Amino acid sequence: MNVQVDHHDKVLVARVEGRVDSSNSQDFERQLQGAIGEDVQAVVVDLGQLAYISSAGLRVVLLVAKTLGQRNVSISLCALSDPVQSVFEISGFNRIIQIYDTQADALAAAG
Amino acid sequence: MGDRDNPDYKILVVDDEPDLERLVRQRMRRHIRRGKYGFEFAGNGVEALEVLTEKKDIDIVLSDINMPRMDGLTLLQQIPEVNSDLRSVIVSAYGDMENIRTAMNRGAFDFVTKPIDFTDLEVTIERTLRHLDEWRAALASRDKLVAIQNELDVATKIQQSILPDKFPHVDGCEVYGCMHAARNVGGDFFDVINLDAGRIGLAVADVSDKGVPAALFMMSSRTLLKGAAVGVEDPGAVLREVNDLLNETNDAAMFVTVFYGVYDPSTRLLTFSNGGHNPPLVVHPDGSSEELELTGGLALGAIPGFEYGQASVRLSPGDLVVFFTDGVTEAINVANEEFGLESLQGLFGDGRTPTAREAAEMILQAVQDFAGEAPQFDDLTCMTLRVADE
Numbered sequence: 001m002n003v004q005v006d007h008h009d010k011v012l013v014a015r016v017e018g019r020v021d022s023s024n025s026q027d028f029e030r031q032l033q034g035a036i037g038e039d040v041q042a043v044v045v046d047l048g049q050l051a052y053i054s055s056a057g058l059r060v061v062l063l064v065a066k067t068l069g070q071r072n073v074s075i076s077l078c079a080l081s082d083p084v085q086s087v088f089e090i091s092g093f094n095r096i097i098q099i100y101d102t103q104a105d106a107l108a109a110a111g
Numbered sequence: 112m113g114d115r116d117n118p119d120y121k122i123l124v125v126d127d128e129p130d131l132e133r134l135v136r137q138r139m140r141r142h143i144r145r146g147k148y149g150f151e152f153a154g155n156g157v158e159a160l161e162v163l164t165e166k167k168d169i170d171i172v173l174s175d176i177n178m179p180r181m182d183g184l185t186l187l188q189q190i191p192e193v194n195s196d197l198r199s200v201i202v203s204a205y206g207d208m209e210n211i212r213t214a215m216n217r218g219a220f221d222f223v224t225k226p227i228d229f230t231d232l233e234v235t236i237e238r239t240l241r242h243l244d245e246w247r248a249a250l251a252s253r254d255k256l257v258a259i260q261n262e263l264d265v266a267t268k269i270q271q272s273i274l275p276d277k278f279p280h281v282d283g284c285e286v287y288g289c290m291h292a293a294r295n296v297g298g299d300f301f302d303v304i305n306l307d308a309g310r311i312g313l314a315v316a317d318v319s320d321k322g323v324p325a326a327l328f329m330m331s332s333r334t335l336l337k338g339a340a341v342g343v344e345d346p347g348a349v350l351r352e353v354n355d356l357l358n359e360t361n362d363a364a365m366f367v368t369v370f371y372g373v374y375d376p377s378t379r380l381l382t383f384s385n386g387g388h389n390p391p392l393v394v395h396p397d398g399s400s401e402e403l404e405l406t407g408g409l410a411l412g413a414i415p416g417f418e419y420g421q422a423s424v425r426l427s428p429g430d431l432v433v434f435f436t437d438g439v440t441e442a443i444n445v446a447n448e449e450f451g452l453e454s455l456q457g458l459f460g461d462g463r464t465p466t467a468r469e470a471a472e473m474i475l476q477a478v479q480d481f482a483g484e485a486p487q488f489d490d491l492t493c494m495t496l497r498v499a500d501e
Contacts, residue, residue, distance in 0.1 A: 063364035092409030
């Protein structure tokens, strides 16, 4: 699991690669929280290279979304692979977190 | 740091040479003054054992070999009976390999040779004390680990004891459930709740993350669910109530996926609400199967005020409903392949549908056979509802 970060003006794009499960979810939380600076206005999490996410990983996404929500910073996800999309649909998290097909769509909405 | 009356370490010097005490006190005076070392003296092995019996806080015994009444090699054999938390250093004649070897075999930690070189002795004492400190720290950690392990074992028993092990005998159906926790304490649970008019509440749930925090969250989720289930009619309303209660105090953003259904054996109607859980499988007598629909739900604990939908399905005689957690379908084998839904569906062929218990045990066995030696990180839970044959 690895988190790469790009800045597009005030929008932060975090690309997550590999697998997130209960063995590395704390590391995932540290990397994601650590990447989000004070002056960020929106966060786009690109899951295009994420092969698997367990419920422990979903908890981190939820925690970050809640933290950002309190600061009025928007968060969206994009480019989910089919298995990851299915995890979000079954858990119902697609109903509380905005999901876009591509990073470009997510950036257009965030910008 | 210690002081003169209360030194950091105590060393017992055993030697029949009366001048040695004066020499040690003189050469070690700086350490004695600073309270680093304190010294006790004994003239032979018998006296040494008397000192060790009286004073339990000796850290090092520095002993000569040839002494009247009891020699140093005999003393070495006797020390563990009096105090096992110290280290012995032997003073031997230069080149006396036979006695040195015997002393080491009898548990001496190190040796110095005569005439005593006090610089060398200090290095030896320091090394011995470092070893002793590490040994004591390791013992303390081990004791703590044992204590934690004992508490985890109790937690495991408490968790297992809240899972149903007696299942209701109801005309027209049977129910069974079992769980294997991947660690000491798990985040999965299932429950079978007797409701009015012969109806049965059936719940299977999986808490995000594992270990002790998940186990605590699991315990409160299970209690809240049971409370709501006996007081509220509709499964969707039950999940809404539990979700709102879980959201009142949940800073860690933990959540629990819950499938909750109410089965009425008189109508064979299963009414259910799915709170973000993987959908149960309905297996028909001909071996075909399909997943129950999602009801537009959300994992419980995520956000307050969520409205949970519900749906109903009328089961047929001989149908089997398999409720499970994703530990079943996402179990990994040594080749890193997932067990998957298709393997689960493939367990049922044409012919007689197994009983509830047979089905649940067959599924867990199949998953464990598939996983083989591969380590499993998720709990395995399987609950089954078998509609009686016509």
